[in-house]
Amino acid sequence: QVQLVESGGGLVQAGGSLRLSCAASGSMFSIDAVGWYRQAPGKQREFVAYINAGGTTKYAESVKDRFTISRDNTKNTVYLQMNKLKPEDTAVYYCLASPGGSWGQGTQVTVSS
Numbered sequence: 001q002v003q004l005v006e007s008g009g010g011l012v013q014a015g016g017s018l019r020l021s022c023a024a025s026g027s028m029f030s031i032d033a034v035g036w037y038r039q040a041p042g043k044q045r046e047f048v049a050y051i052n053a054g055g056t057t058k059y060a061e062s063v064k065d066r067f068t069i070s071r072d073n074t075k076n077t078v079y080l081q082m083n084k085l086k087p088e089d090t091a092v093y094y095c096l097a098s099p100g101g102s103w104g105q106g107t108q109v110t111v112s113s
Helices: none
Strands: 004-007 010-013 018-024 033-039 046-052 057-059 067-072 077-082 091-098 107-112
Touching (some): 004 091, 018 033, 018 091, 018 107, 033 077, 046 067, 057 067, 077 091
Parallel strands (some): 010 107
Antiparallel strands (some): 004 018, 018 077, 033 046, 046 057, 091 107
């Protein structure tokens, strides 16, 4: 089973940018889709973005036009480029493979006002 590991989080001011990475331990050809999710303190985990093997993408309304998900199969990595960050984007961000993925440790994103 391919494992995914998130990285790239940090502290950034409102309006800034970060790029998160989701690296697979093996080939991503067995993974149909990868989704990014986030969980803010005291809130439920929520969907952020998704990309499938064909390159089709979907976004939550709250991040559309600010976040971009992409996939580099040569590096076995999925990226989440986050621009125009807002304090409400503060959360732990997770990536999840489909089908059959499991949750990792996530990466913390903190946006200061």
